[in-house]
Amino acid sequence: MVTITLRYTTRGPASGHAPSAIVGVVASGNLEVLLERALPDTVCAVEIATPVRGYDEVWQAVVADFVERTSPGGLHISINDGGARPDTVALRLMQGIRMMEAGR
Amino acid sequence: MTDMSNQSAASRDSASWFLASARDRLAGLLDPGSFVEFLPPSERVRSPHLALFDLPAAFDDGMVVGRGRLDGQGVLAAAQEGQFMGGTFAEVSGAKLIGLLRAARDNPDLPRTVLLLLDSGGVRLQEANAGELAVAEVMRAIIEARSAGVAVIALVGGRAGAFGGAGLTAATCSRIVISEQGRLGVTGPEVIETNQGVEEFDSQDKALVWGVTGGRTRRLIGGSDAYALDTMAGFREAAVSLLGNPSPFDLRTLQAEQDRLAARQQRLGACDSPAALWATLGVPDPGAARDMDDEAFAALAATVKGTDHDAR
Amino acid sequence: MTLDEILASLLPAGHDVLVRPDRLILGTGRRRDGGAVHVIGIADGEPLGTAGVLPLAERVLRVIAAGDGAPILVMVDTRGQRMARRDEMLGLNEYLAHLAKCLLLASRHGHRTIGLNYGKAAAGAFLATALATDVLVALPGAEPAVMDLPSMARVTKLPEDRLRALSRTTPVFAPGLASMTEVGAVAEIWDPQRPLDAQFEATLANVPDQDVRDALGAERGGRRLALDVARRVAAQATGRLHAAAS
Numbered sequence: 209m210v211t212i213t214l215r216y217t218t219r220g221p222a223s224g225h226a227p228s229a230i231v232g233v234v235a236s237g238n239l240e241v242l243l244e245r246a247l248p249d250t251v252c253a254v255e256i257a258t259p260v261r262g263y264d265e266v267w268q269a270v271v272a273d274f275v276e277r278t279s280p281g282g283l284h285i286s287i288n289d290g291g292a293r294p295d296t297v298a299l300r301l302m303q304g305i306r307m308m309e310a311g312r
Numbered sequence: 313m314t315d316m317s318n319q320s321a322a323s324r325d326s327a328s329w330f331l332a333s334a335r336d337r338l339a340g341l342l343d344p345g346s347f348v349e350f351l352p353p354s355e356r357v358r359s360p361h362l363a364l365f366d367l368p369a370a371f372d373d374g375m376v377v378g379r380g381r382l383d384g385q386g387v388l389a390a391a392q393e394g395q396f397m398g399g400t401f402a403e404v405s406g407a408k409l410i411g412l413l414r415a416a417r418d419n420p421d422l423p424r425t426v427l428l429l430l431d432s433g434g435v436r437l438q439e440a441n442a443g444e445l446a447v448a449e450v451m452r453a454i455i456e457a458r459s460a461g462v463a464v465i466a467l468v469g470g471r472a473g474a475f476g477g478a479g480l481t482a483a484t485c486s487r488i489v490i491s492e493q494g495r496l497g498v499t500g501p502e503v504i505e506t507n508q509g510v511e512e513f514d515s516q517d518k519a520l521v522w523g524v525t526g527g528r529t530r531r532l533i534g535g536s537d538a539y540a541l542d543t544m545a546g547f548r549e550a551a552v553s554l555l556g557n558p559s560p561f562d563l564r565t566l567q568a569e570q571d572r573l574a575a576r577q578q579r580l581g582a583c584d585s586p587a588a589l590w591a592t593l594g595v596p597d598p599g600a601a602r603d604m605d606d607e608a609f610a611a612l613a614a615t616v617k618g619t620d621h622d623a624r
Numbered sequence: 625m626t627l628d629e630i631l632a633s634l635l636p637a638g639h640d641v642l643v644r645p646d647r648l649i650l651g652t653g654r655r656r657d658g659g660a661v662h663v664i665g666i667a668d669g670e671p672l673g674t675a676g677v678l679p680l681a682e683r684v685l686r687v688i689a690a691g692d693g694a695p696i697l698v699m700v701d702t703r704g705q706r707m708a709r710r711d712e713m714l715g716l717n718e719y720l721a722h723l724a725k726c727l728l729l730a731s732r733h734g735h736r737t738i739g740l741n742y743g744k745a746a747a748g749a750f751l752a753t754a755l756a757t758d759v760l761v762a763l764p765g766a767e768p769a770v771m772d773l774p775s776m777a778r779v780t781k782l783p784e785d786r787l788r789a790l791s792r793t794t795p796v797f798a799p800g801l802a803s804m805t806e807v808g809a810v811a812e813i814w815d816p817q818r819p820l821d822a823q824f825e826a827t828l829a830n831v832p833d834q835d836v837r838d839a840l841g842a843e844r845g846g847r848r849l850a851l852d853v854a855r856r857v858a859a860q861a862t863g864r865l866h867a868a869a870s
Contacts, residue, residue: 233393242354388861403847445755446850449835451728451751497717498705577674586713
């Protein structure tokens with residue numbers, strides 16, 4: 209298993225009040241994303257556990273793009289990857305932040 | 313919170329059970345917003361064994377447990393994620409269910425109904441011994457909970473079905489709900505084929521697989537107590553219909569089950585195909601019964617002797 | 625030890641235990657104090673199917689109905705559940721669960737149930753018999769397993785020698801008595817060099833009144849998490865209750 213840890217400074221915090229959300233399933237071609245509102249407003253940390261080696265740069269690119277677009281400050285994001293394609297990763301991240309923003 | 317929060321109630325109700333994730337099933341089955349999870353993903357109670365096989369773990373180990381409301385009534389609930397490692401029983405996933413059952417057993421103030429959303433091929437081979445033991449402990453805990461007056465209702469309708477230890481677990485419950493898509497058995501078709509040859513079981517023959525282990529056969533033979541449409545509303549309706557008055561776990565019930573199973577062996581033991589089985593059960597046109605829609609089938613099943621009983 | 629040798633050492637005061645043509649074991653033995661021991665089981669590695677369950681379950685139910693409180697010994701040498709289309713179609717899952725339920729009911733009615741694995745024991749048949757008892761003991765040479773290693777290799781798509789190597793580092797999946805003892809399934813291994821009846825009486829005197837297998841697994845290190853996870857879930861289930869009530 210490979211562990212990738214990424215850290216970002218964001219423009220501001222993710223909106224909404226949901227303390228946490230989970231999206232996706234650990235299965236072939238899929239992934240599970242746990243989002244927790246646990247960090248300072250302009251910090252976003254992403255941890256990825258994946259059985260697939262050699263894709264560090266792809267992960268960095270997908271996650272950086274997500275962070276730039278959504279400004280998910282305050283969120284600690286943990287991913288268990290089942291071998292998902294980059295577009296599936298991007299989809300789950302977007303689904304995740306939507307759930308965080310919609311929550312009470 | 314799940315992906316379903318943006319849909320209308322009507323479209324949520326008609327969503328497929330078969331295709332849904334464990335969390336979506338709980339959200340679709342229980343009263344909106346009522347589910348509270350125990351040991352949620354944020355607690356990160358993962359399998360300590362999967363890394364040895366270079367396999368990814370899940371934050372809930374494929375088992376979601378908690379409490380909620382079903383049609384206004386308090387219930388405890390557990391759901392297996394069939395898409396994660398085949399929904400298998402393993403050290404952590406099994407222990408979560410056991411904890412829930414033992415809590416129900418020991419605390420008369422907790423809800424007196426446990427809903428078990430099964431979707432499992434059995435025991436996780438990478439943790440085989442822990443998984444097998446978990447099944448044995450679950451079966452014992454179900455019996456202890458039933459003896460304390462708790463109803464344990466199995467809901468079977470996912471892609472993995474309920475095979476191996478999950479099949480035995482289902483048959484330890486007070487009641488079983490199954491859909492057409494659901495399957496209940498012990499040895500999976502592929503394993504029978506590998507061990508005994510394709511003449512014994514052609515695992516690629518879907519009609520055969522569902523004819524032998526599928527929801528309609530199970531309903532007709534008395535192997536399930538309610539038949540559900542493959543929707544959230546369908547399973548909810550079926551589960552609600554089984555609430556209240558579960559059969560007690562006692563000598564009389566097991567003696568009745570002995571009689572039921574002996575009679576079944578006697579009456580149907582010579583049948584070598586699903587069609588022969590259904591015909592012997594009194595289904596006038598097995599082919600038509602296989603193809604008719606769920607409502608028609610449910611009505612037909614109600615006319616077949618032996619589908620409904622209290623002997624479980 | 626052969627089955628006859630086991631029975632002779634276990635029940636020296638006498639027994640009428642026989643193996644039927646279908647390899648089912650049925651009979652009664654006498655303990656040193658004169659009390660009875662009811663014996664059921666499967667011999668010669670015979671698979672357990674729907675037909676095999678019925679006589680064994682019926683015997684257990686008769687014992688419960690008679691209410692003599694005598695212990696029930698479940699002797700197990702089976703290669704697993706019968707793998708046949710017909711048994712599956714008949715609902716083998718219900719039959720196997722039924723046998724387990726009968727044994728669990730017997731225990732609740734005061735009949736201590738002891739499983740003795742002296743040969744093979746696998747998968748669904750293991751669950752229906754040996755694993756449905758109050759305490760499971762084994763004799764050296766017993767082969768309890770969920771699945772044999774070659775089949776496991778096939779299903780998991782891993783090379784067999786890789787599985788074999790991994791099985792040396794953890795007891796959590798490998799077949800065999802050592803693994804099954806370490807995870808808490810097998811409580812103790814009897815010594816065939818000493819009289820079995822004395823060991824049987826000692827086991828009987830120490831039958832736990834609740835399921836202690838996860839505690840055993842924690843103590844022995846084979847299952848370090850199970851007991852704790854179950855306790856944490858139960859605590860959360862009841863903790864929330866108290867929070868709501870206050």
